[in-house]
Amino acid sequence: MSDPTRGQTARIISILRSPAARKISFTLGVWRIDALAFEEIASAIALGDIEVVVAPAKGGGEAEYNFKKDLIVVPDVTYGAKITQQGAIIHECVHAFVDMENFTGQAESANEAAAYLAGMLYILHTGIVMPPIITPVGNLAAGIAKTIIGQPGAAVPKMFETDLRRAIASEPFYKRQGVTFRSPDHADGLWRVRALRGRTDIDMVKLPPKTRLA
Numbered sequence: 001m002s003d004p005t006r007g008q009t010a011r012i013i014s015i016l017r018s019p020a021a022r023k024i025s026f027t028l029g030v031w032r033i034d035a036l037a038f039e040e041i042a043s044a045i046a047l048g049d050i051e052v053v054v055a056p057a058k059g060g061g062e063a064e065y066n067f068k069k070d071l072i073v074v075p076d077v078t079y080g081a082k083i084t085q086q087g088a089i090i091h092e093c094v095h096a097f098v099d100m101e102n103f104t105g106q107a108e109s110a111n112e113a114a115a116y117l118a119g120m121l122y123i124l125h126t127g128i129v130m131p132p133i134i135t136p137v138g139n140l141a142a143g144i145a146k147t148i149i150g151q152p153g154a155a156v157p158k159m160f161e162t163d164l165r166r167a168i169a170s171e172p173f174y175k176r177q178g179v180t181f182r183s184p185d186h187a188d189g190l191w192r193v194r195a196l197r198g199r200t201d202i203d204m205v206k207l208p209p210k211t212r213l214a
């Protein structure tokens with residue numbers, strides 16, 4: 001029997017390296033979300049510094065990123081077949097990138113804003129007709145994504161960033177998790193899983209801020 005985790009690991013890496021993902025290119029605050037960022041996450045997954053787990057998401061969403069354990073969680077073995085699910089995987093991988101970058105003093109609503117924009121840009125880049133969007137955050141993110149698409153490296157205008165962060169902070173799903181406009185982000189860097197490389201658990205350390213992975 002095939003290993004479901006291995007299949008989903010391969011799927012996520014291929015989404016990160018797809019043309020639609022590689023065309024994403026914008027900056028929001030301190031983060032530059034582009035092909036290089038997605039390649040860093042793809043490499044970290046390939047190396048095992050970020051693991052893919054098939055399990056129900058604890059936070060109540062479909063997929064999630066666990067910043068403490070550096071895990072991308074997807075609910076089942078088929079997740080990622082649909083375009084909206086691929087957008088959600090890109091969303092979670094932005095959280096992984098923010099965790100890896102580990103800039104201090106950032107807001108979690110800004111992390112979410114960057115993740116929403118990347119997910120929307122991914123869907124727009126595939127050329128597939130955008131499925132109906134039901135949430136205010138999704139609608140706003142889609143509108144902003146359409147204004148910055150096709151401008152590599154474009155900085156998300158502060159006014160748009162603020163609007164999107166406000167919408168996120170007022171969404172019940174995020175309110176329940178204690179997210180406010182200014183609540184601090186939880187990025188803490190990646191563990192280097194030295195245990196998997198012939199060392200012991202005692203050697204596991206979180207990478208200091210802005211450390212590049214080998």
Ligand SMILES: [Zn+2]
Nearest residue numbers: 091095112115
């Ligand atoms: Zn998110």
